[in-house]
Amino acid sequence: MPQGVPATVPDDGLTTRQRRNRPLVVVHTGDGKGKSTAAFGLALRGWNQGFDIGVFQFVKSAKWRIGEQTVLERLGRLHEETGEGGPVTWHKMGAGWSWSRKGGTEDDHASAAAEGWDEIKRALAEERHDLYVMDEFTYPMKWGWVDVDDVVTALVERPGRQHVVITGRNADPRLVEAADLVTEMGKVKHPMDVGQKGQRGIEW
Amino acid sequence: MPQGVPATVPDDGLTTRQRRNRPLVVVHTGDGKGKSTAAFGLALRGWNQGFDIGVFQFVKSAKWRIGEQTVLERLGRLHEETGEGGPVTWHKMGAGWSWSRKGGTEDDHASAAAEGWDEIKRALAEERHDLYVMDEFTYPMKWGWVDVDDVVTALVERPGRQHVVITGRNADPRLVEAADLVTEMGKVKHPMDVGQKGQRGIEW
Numbered sequence: 001m002p003q004g005v006p007a008t009v010p011d012d013g014l015t016t017r018q019r020r021n022r023p024l025v026v027v028h029t030g031d032g033k034g035k036s037t038a039a040f041g042l043a044l045r046g047w048n049q050g051f052d053i054g055v056f057q058f059v060k061s062a063k064w065r066i067g068e069q070t071v072l073e074r075l076g077r078l079h080e081e082t083g084e085g086g087p088v089t090w091h092k093m094g095a096g097w098s099w100s101r102k103g104g105t106e107d108d109h110a111s112a113a114a115e116g117w118d119e120i121k122r123a124l125a126e127e128r129h130d131l132y133v134m135d136e137f138t139y140p141m142k143w144g145w146v147d148v149d150d151v152v153t154a155l156v157e158r159p160g161r162q163h164v165v166i167t168g169r170n171a172d173p174r175l176v177e178a179a180d181l182v183t184e185m186g187k188v189k190h191p192m193d194v195g196q197k198g199q200r201g202i203e204w
Numbered sequence: 205m206p207q208g209v210p211a212t213v214p215d216d217g218l219t220t221r222q223r224r225n226r227p228l229v230v231v232h233t234g235d236g237k238g239k240s241t242a243a244f245g246l247a248l249r250g251w252n253q254g255f256d257i258g259v260f261q262f263v264k265s266a267k268w269r270i271g272e273q274t275v276l277e278r279l280g281r282l283h284e285e286t287g288e289g290g291p292v293t294w295h296k297m298g299a300g301w302s303w304s305r306k307g308g309t310e311d312d313h314a315s316a317a318a319e320g321w322d323e324i325k326r327a328l329a330e331e332r333h334d335l336y337v338m339d340e341f342t343y344p345m346k347w348g349w350v351d352v353d354d355v356v357t358a359l360v361e362r363p364g365r366q367h368v369v370i371t372g373r374n375a376d377p378r379l380v381e382a383a384d385l386v387t388e389m390g391k392v393k394h395p396m397d398v399g400q401k402g403q404r405g406i407e408w
Contacts, residue, residue, distance in 0.1 A: 186389075
């Protein structure tokens with residue numbers, strides 16, 4: 001990973017320290033694996049620094065991500081018990097609600113996603129967390145359930161020192177433009193291409 | 205992420221269950237961020253499934269990855285105390301040794317990397333772990349300190365059910381060929397491009 005001297009130093013009137021400490025909007029997009037996994041890895045790192053972690057998971061199905069949820073919530077309890085790390089709050093946006101569009105109508109999904117985003121906006125305005133993981137949040141934007149310009153405005157204008165990580169395929173160009181750090185996870189090879197399905201400890 | 209029905213089912217004589225449970229070699233490569241972070245995210249997921257986790261970190265500098273190391277070792281102690289999750293062992297290949305090539309000669313680095321790989325081979329032969337994270341392991345291969353064909357042979361012939369995740373830029377084509385799952389983390393945008401340096405909770 002790049003380290004050391006920046007390629008250019010902008011004429012923005014900030015000191016190196018101020019620039020260094022500017023809170024980030026991070027986007028993990030692309031068709032490959034690792035977008036959410038790396039976001040939860042960042043949460044791990046933030047927890048260790050004592051960050052207050054808020055996860056807002058636009059869930060695909062009740063089964064997904066249970067591993068990360070279990071461990072991060074466990075780390076949150078460890079914080080309560082021992083003071084190590086930071087607090088962790090895990091929100092599933094629309095309980096029992098599924099990306100698969102099975103069960104419920106599309107209107108239900110759209111309104112659940114919109115309500116989820118409203119909750120995130122309230123959290124940002126109140127500076128509730130140091131690090132927000134908005135997992136699979138590109139999809140409600142892509143599907144028009146959440147307004148992209150509204151998201152960008154809320155991110156750009158968020159107060160204080162709040163880091164945001166957004167994951168999902170097909171990140172909108174306006175979101176990419178507003179972000180500080182964007183990684184495209186590209187699929188080179190996937191076991192499913194040769195008939196292998198997901199498995200314990202790797203996919204969940 | 206892809207889920208559900210595989211695109212093709214190979215004529216390999218395996219049942220779906222056998223194929224599904226085949227242990228994986230995973231490679232995270234490319235110039236973007238998230239390669240190691242996603243690998244440690246996988247370790248988190250594996251820990252939750254009770255996997256024995258072995259991290260073999262070909263360190264860049266003593267400072268790097270301290271966050272993940274602290275948390276994963278903490279989870280390892282939690283396993284010892286409560287039985288939750290699985291055990292965690294963290295090896296820095298070449299104590300005090302640095303990727304930066306500052307301090308020590310190149311020969312020192314090369315022999316430390318070669319010794320590190322020998323230790324990994326012994327671990328694989330003895331089936332010591334369920335999940336191996338070989339962090340930044342592409343570099344000793346790229347620099348000729350570890351023989352790529354020897355790595356590929358050891359991975360292909362490893363016994364039992366051992367998952368392997370290898371991270372780093374410039375993965376050798378032979379490693380990509382031998383791997384089951386390869387993700388290329390591509391840099392779309394990085395804060396350093398606009399003069400921002402690494403910061404607490406994001407980079408470490």
